[in-house]
Amino acid sequence: MNKKQVIGVVRHLAKLIAHMDAIDYDKIPQEDNFLLTTNHTSRLDSPFLMLSTPRDDFVAVVTRKYRKKIFFKWFLEKVGVIWMNREETDFSALREAISYLRKGWIVGIAPEGTRSGEQKLMQGKAGAAVLAERANVLIVPVGITGPADMMSDLLHFKKAKIEVRFGEPYRLPKIDVNDRKNWLIRSTDEIMCRIAALLPESYRGYYADHPRLKELLAGK
Numbered sequence: 001m002n003k004k005q006v007i008g009v010v011r012h013l014a015k016l017i018a019h020m021d022a023i024d025y026d027k028i029p030q031e032d033n034f035l036l037t038t039n040h041t042s043r044l045d046s047p048f049l050m051l052s053t054p055r056d057d058f059v060a061v062v063t064r065k066y067r068k069k070i071f072f073k074w075f076l077e078k079v080g081v082i083w084m085n086r087e088e089t090d091f092s093a094l095r096e097a098i099s100y101l102r103k104g105w106i107v108g109i110a111p112e113g114t115r116s117g118e119q120k121l122m123q124g125k126a127g128a129a130v131l132a133e134r135a136n137v138l139i140v141p142v143g144i145t146g147p148a149d150m151m152s153d154l155l156h157f158k159k160a161k162i163e164v165r166f167g168e169p170y171r172l173p174k175i176d177v178n179d180r181k182n183w184l185i186r187s188t189d190e191i192m193c194r195i196a197a198l199l200p201e202s203y204r205g206y207y208a209d210h211p212r213l214k215e216l217l218a219g220k
Contacts, residue, residue: 003056006078011051018150018160022052027140027166030055033104034138034169037128037191039199040110041119042147043072049108049144050079052164059100061093061109061127084127086113094131101135111191119148120205121196129187133175139191141167143198165198 001009014020028034036058038049046060059080066072067083082100084093097107109131111124132139146162153160172190176183193213196204207213 001078003079006075007050007056010047010075014048014051017154018048018146018162020048020051020162020164023163023165025052025164025166027168028053029138029140029169033101033135034106034140035101035128035132035135036106036108036140036142037195038108038110038142038144039121039195039203040112040115041144041203042115042150043069044147044150045110045144046108047072047075048147048162048164049142053106055106057103057105059097059105059107061097061107063114082107089127094127094134097131098135101131101137107131111188111195116205118205120203121192121199121207123206124188124192126184126188128191129172129184132172132191133187138169138171139194140169141191141194141198143167143195143203145200145203167194167198170194 036049038045043066046062050058050060059082060076061082061084062076063086064083066076082093082096084090100107109128111128112122113125113127116122143165144163146160150160172187189210189212192207193210193216196207196213197216201208204213
């Protein structure tokens with residue numbers, strides 16, 4: 001099976017077990033490259049993100065530990081994956097992601113680096129900011145809810161409700177070469193707060209009281 005066939009089959013199966021709503025999808029570029037940044041509460045986040053867009057030129061940055069999950073390994077390697085070692089700075093994976101962005105693709109990444117077991121945002125890592133800066137691309141934030149509750153819904157014979165909410169594309173400020181460390185901190189906070197602004201209050205976790213989130217929620 002090729003990529004389109006796999007996505008078609010999985011999209012059909014997803015419709016049988018879930019209601020998926022892609023909100024404000026029209027905000028995102030329908031052509032050209034961008035970095036898609038999202039929260040991460042379930043192994044199913046990446047598949048549903050891929051199903052939320054008709055574009056084929058999408059690749060996800062995923063932790064190598066999911067190679068042990070047979071279905072996820074098969075699906076992701078069929079549709080497009082960059083395996084990343086989350087235990088260290090994986091320069092090989094970063095170079096691969098930058099290569100895809102420069103070819104005009106969408107690259108999806110969860111800046112937290114691992115799943116949040118409590119469905120609350122954890123502190124973000126700097127990888128997404130590094131990617132956006134080195135590839136000089138737009139960032140599109142997305143907040144996803146529902147995949148973590150999917151098994152419970154199915155056990156109660158209910159269709160899962162999946163919501164994928166897209167935010168306005170934006171660019172990070174130019175890197176301050178004299179203060180790279182603080183630029184990374186500020187940029188990572190910007191990325192995470194923009195994701196938090198798309199999520200219900202109970203999901204905002206580490207960033208719930210962040211001043212930048214409050215500005216975004218106030219429309220600033």
